[in-house]
Amino acid sequence: MRLPDLALVSLTALAPLPAMAGVTEAIREHILPAVEDFSVAAGDLAKTAADDCTAETLRPAYRQAFDAWMGLSHLSFGPLETDGRALAIEFWPDPRGMVARTVAGMTADADPVVDDPESFPEVSVAGRGLMALERLLYDHALSGYGAGDYNCRYAMAISADLSRMAGEILADWREHAELMRTAGAEGNARYMSESEASQVLYTALLTTIEFDADQRLGRPMGSFDRPRPTRAEAWRSDRPLRNITLSLKALRGLAVTLSDDPIPVTEAAFDRALATAGALDDPLLSGVETPQGRLKVEILQQQIRAVGDATRAEIGGGLGLSAGFNSRDGD
Amino acid sequence: MIGRRNFIAALLAGSVVPRLSWADAGSPAILGAAREGDGGYALFGIAADGGDCFRIPLPARGHAAAAHPSAPEAVAFARSPGRFAVVLNCVTGEVLTRLVAPEGRHFYGHGTFIAGGDILCTSENDFGTGQGRIGLWSRSKGWRRVGEIPTHGVGPHEIKHLPGDVLVAANGGYRNHPDRPGVKLDVPEMRPNLAYVSPDGELLEKVELDKDLHLNSIRHIALGRDGLVAFGMQWQGDPALGMPLMGLHRRGEAAVLDRMPVYEAVAMRGYVGSIAFDAERRRVAISSPRGGRVQVFDDTGRHLRAIEREDVCGIAPATRGFFLSDGLGGLMRAGEELHPLAKHRGRAWDHHLVPVMV
Numbered sequence: 001m002r003l004p005d006l007a008l009v010s011l012t013a014l015a016p017l018p019a020m021a022g023v024t025e026a027i028r029e030h031i032l033p034a035v036e037d038f039s040v041a042a043g044d045l046a047k048t049a050a051d052d053c054t055a056e057t058l059r060p061a062y063r064q065a066f067d068a069w070m071g072l073s074h075l076s077f078g079p080l081e082t083d084g085r086a087l088a089i090e091f092w093p094d095p096r097g098m099v100a101r102t103v104a105g106m107t108a109d110a111d112p113v114v115d116d117p118e119s120f121p122e123v124s125v126a127g128r129g130l131m132a133l134e135r136l137l138y139d140h141a142l143s144g145y146g147a148g149d150y151n152c153r154y155a156m157a158i159s160a161d162l163s164r165m166a167g168e169i170l171a172d173w174r175e176h177a178e179l180m181r182t183a184g185a186e187g188n189a190r191y192m193s194e195s196e197a198s199q200v201l202y203t204a205l206l207t208t209i210e211f212d213a214d215q216r217l218g219r220p221m222g223s224f225d226r227p228r229p230t231r232a233e234a235w236r237s238d239r240p241l242r243n244i245t246l247s248l249k250a251l252r253g254l255a256v257t258l259s260d261d262p263i264p265v266t267e268a269a270f271d272r273a274l275a276t277a278g279a280l281d282d283p284l285l286s287g288v289e290t291p292q293g294r295l296k297v298e299i300l301q302q303q304i305r306a307v308g309d310a311t312r313a314e315i316g317g318g319l320g321l322s323a324g325f326n327s328r329d330g331d
Numbered sequence: 332m333i334g335r336r337n338f339i340a341a342l343l344a345g346s347v348v349p350r351l352s353w354a355d356a357g358s359p360a361i362l363g364a365a366r367e368g369d370g371g372y373a374l375f376g377i378a379a380d381g382g383d384c385f386r387i388p389l390p391a392r393g394h395a396a397a398a399h400p401s402a403p404e405a406v407a408f409a410r411s412p413g414r415f416a417v418v419l420n421c422v423t424g425e426v427l428t429r430l431v432a433p434e435g436r437h438f439y440g441h442g443t444f445i446a447g448g449d450i451l452c453t454s455e456n457d458f459g460t461g462q463g464r465i466g467l468w469s470r471s472k473g474w475r476r477v478g479e480i481p482t483h484g485v486g487p488h489e490i491k492h493l494p495g496d497v498l499v500a501a502n503g504g505y506r507n508h509p510d511r512p513g514v515k516l517d518v519p520e521m522r523p524n525l526a527y528v529s530p531d532g533e534l535l536e537k538v539e540l541d542k543d544l545h546l547n548s549i550r551h552i553a554l555g556r557d558g559l560v561a562f563g564m565q566w567q568g569d570p571a572l573g574m575p576l577m578g579l580h581r582r583g584e585a586a587v588l589d590r591m592p593v594y595e596a597v598a599m600r601g602y603v604g605s606i607a608f609d610a611e612r613r614r615v616a617i618s619s620p621r622g623g624r625v626q627v628f629d630d631t632g633r634h635l636r637a638i639e640r641e642d643v644c645g646i647a648p649a650t651r652g653f654f655l656s657d658g659l660g661g662l663m664r665a666g667e668e669l670h671p672l673a674k675h676r677g678r679a680w681d682h683h684l685v686p687v688m689v
Contacts, residue, residue, distance in 0.1 A: 077623070081639055087593070087597060095572055096572060125592075125593060189663075189668070189671050199641060203623075215571075325366065325679040326604060326658045326680075326681070327623075327642050327658070330513065331440060331488065331550065331604075
C-alpha cells in the first residue's frame with residue numbers, strides 16, 4: 001500500500017506544472033535563439049561598419065540585422081523595454097516624422113556625439129537604431145556619403161550602438177529567463193505566480209498579431225479615400241511585406257512553443273496568412289492605392305485577425321488565460 | 332476587539348445608535364472592487380499589508396468606490412453608463428441603500444463626500460443635452476437626492492474636493508449615451524476641461540489645454556499639497572504620437588504637463604486608467620493597463636521612473652510609495668522597489684483603488 005503512494009508523490013513532484021512547460025520551451029527554443037541571432041547580426045553590422053561605413057557596404061548587414069530583429073521585436077516586456085530599447089532599436093510607427101527630423105538635425109549640425117560611443121546612447125531614440133540607419137543608407141539625399149564623411153561616422157555610431165544594445169539584451173534575457181522559469185517562487189517580485197510568465201508571453205503574442213494587422217498593414221492602408229503607402233514600415237529599404245512575413249513566422253514559433261497542447265487551428269491560420277503574404281507580389285504594399293491591390297492587403301489583414309481569434313480560443317483557452325481585464329475595458 | 336471597545340464606548344456616551352468607525356471594519360487602508368474566480372463581483376477592504384479586511388458581494392462589475400471620511404460606509408459605482416450605485420455598510424456588509432440616477436441621468440462611476448461626509452457628490456451625465464452634472468445626495472436625510480449642480484463641461488468622470496468643499500471635476504470632453512454603451516460621441520469636437528466648482532454650482536475656474544491637445548480627455552484626478560491637482564488623460568488620437576498624459580494644476584496658475592521620455596509616453600498607449608499621489612503627496616503616479624506601465628513623477632512633473640506590470644491599473648497612496656493592483660489579482664506596494672503583497676488566484680482587481688482616510 002505504501003509503495004504506490006510514494007511513486008505517486010514522486011511522479012507529481014517531477015511533472016512540470018502545466019503553465020510552466022510552455023514557458024520553459026518558449027524560452028529555450030524561441031526566445032534565447034532569437035536574442036542570440038540578433039546579437040550576432042548586430043555585432044556583424046557593427047564590425048562591417050567599423051571597416052567600411054559606406055552605404056553600399058553596410059546595406060546587406062543592415063538587412064540581416066533587421067531580419068534578426070523581427071525574430072524578437074514582439075517580446076515587448078522586460079529586457080526590450082528597459083530604457084526604451086525596443087524603440088531605440090526601431091522607432092516605428094513614427095507619425096510625427098521624428099526620425100527624419102532628428103537625423104536631419106544631427107547631420108545639419110554635424111553633431112560630434114557620433115564620435116563619442118560613451119555619449120551616443122544619450123541621443124534621442126528617434127536618432128538611433130534601424131530607422132535612423134535606414135535614412136542614412138537608403139535616402140538618396142543622405143546615402144551618397146564617402147568614407148570619413150559625417151554620415152559615415154554617424155552610420156558607424158548607430159551600428160555600434162545597436163550592437164551594444166543587442167549585447168545588453170542578451171545578457172538581460174539570460175537573467176530574465178531565470179525569473180520566468182521561477183515564476184511564483186518566494187522572492188520573485190516580477191512574476192508573482194506561475195501563470196504570470198505564460199500570461200506575459202501570451203499578451204505579447206496577441207498584441208503583436210494585432211500590431212501586424214492594425215499598424216504594419218493598417219497604417220499604409222489608411223482610409224479607402226486616402227491610402228498612405230509611405231506610412232508603411234521601413235518602405236525605403238523594401239521591408240513592409242518582408243517584416244510582416246518575418247513577424248508572423250516568429251509569432252508562429254512563439255505560439256507553438258508556448259502552448260502545451262497541439263494548436264492545429266492556430267497553426268492553420270498562421271499558414272494561411274503566411275501563404276497569402278508569400279503570394280502577394282507587392283513588397284512595398286503600394287498596391288493599397290488601387291482597388292484590387294487594396295483588396296489583397298485587406299484579405300491578408302483579415303487572415304491575420306483570424307490568427308488572433310484562433311490564438312485566443314486555442315492557446316488562451318488551453319492555458320486558462322485571457323487578455324486584459326482592465327486593458328480591454330475603458331474609463 | 333477594537334470594534335467591541337468602540338461599541339461599548341458609544342453605549343457609555345449615551346448615543347442611541349452606537350457609532351461605527353472604519354476600525355470596526357478592520358481598519359482597511361484601501362477599497363478595491365474585483366471580479367472573483369466564480370465570475371461574481373465584490374468590494375474588498377484591504378489592509379496596509381495587503382490582507383483582506385472585508386468582502387462584500389456586488390451585483391455587477393464595479394468601477395470605483397467612494398469611502399465615507401469617518402463612518403465605515405462605501406458607495407460602489409457600476410461601470411459607466413450605470414444607473415445604480417450601492418451604499419454599503421462595511422462592518423455588516425448590508426446594503427444601506429441603492430442610489431438610482433434620476434430620469435435622464437446616468438452615473439459616470441466616481442464620487443466624493445463633502446460637508447463633513449454628509450453630502451455625496453456623484454459625477455453624472457444629462458444625456459439629453461450631454462452636459463455634465465454633479466448629483467448631491469444627503470446621507471443624514473436617508474440618502475435622498477437633494478440637488479444637482481453643473482460640472483461646466485461635457486462627460487465628467489472623476490470628481491474630488493479641495494478644502495472648503497471646492498469641487499474639482501475632470502470633464503472628459505466627449506459624450507456618452509446609455510443606449511450606446513462604450514461608444515464615445517462627438518470626439519472630433521471635444522473640448523475637455525478641469526473645472527473648479529463651488530458646492531452651489533458656481534464655476535470658480537476652468538482649465539483648458541492648448542487647442543492641439545483637445546483630443547486629450549481629462550478623466551482622473553488626484554490631490555497634492557497646497558491645492559495642487561494632478562490629472563490623468565486619455566488621448567483619443569493616434570497613441571503612437573506619445574502625447575502628454577498627466578498634468579498638474581494649481582488655482583490661478585497655468586497647467587504644467589508631464590515630461591516623460593518619448594519611449595515611456597508611447598508605451599502608455601495614450602491611456603491613463605488611474606492617478607494618485609503618495610502618502611506624503613510629493614510624488615504622483617499614473618497607470619496604463621494597456622501599456623502595462625506605471626509612471627512616477629515628482630510634484631513638478633519631472634519623470635522619476637517606470638514600473639512594468641501586466642494589466643496594472645489601481646493606484647492608491649502608500650507611505651513613500653503607492654499601492655498598485657492589476658487584473659491578474661496582484662496587489663503590490665511600489666516604493667523604491669516593487670513588493671508583492673498578495674496574489675489572489677482568480678481575483679481580477681478593477682480599475683481603481685480608493686484610499687480610506689481615518
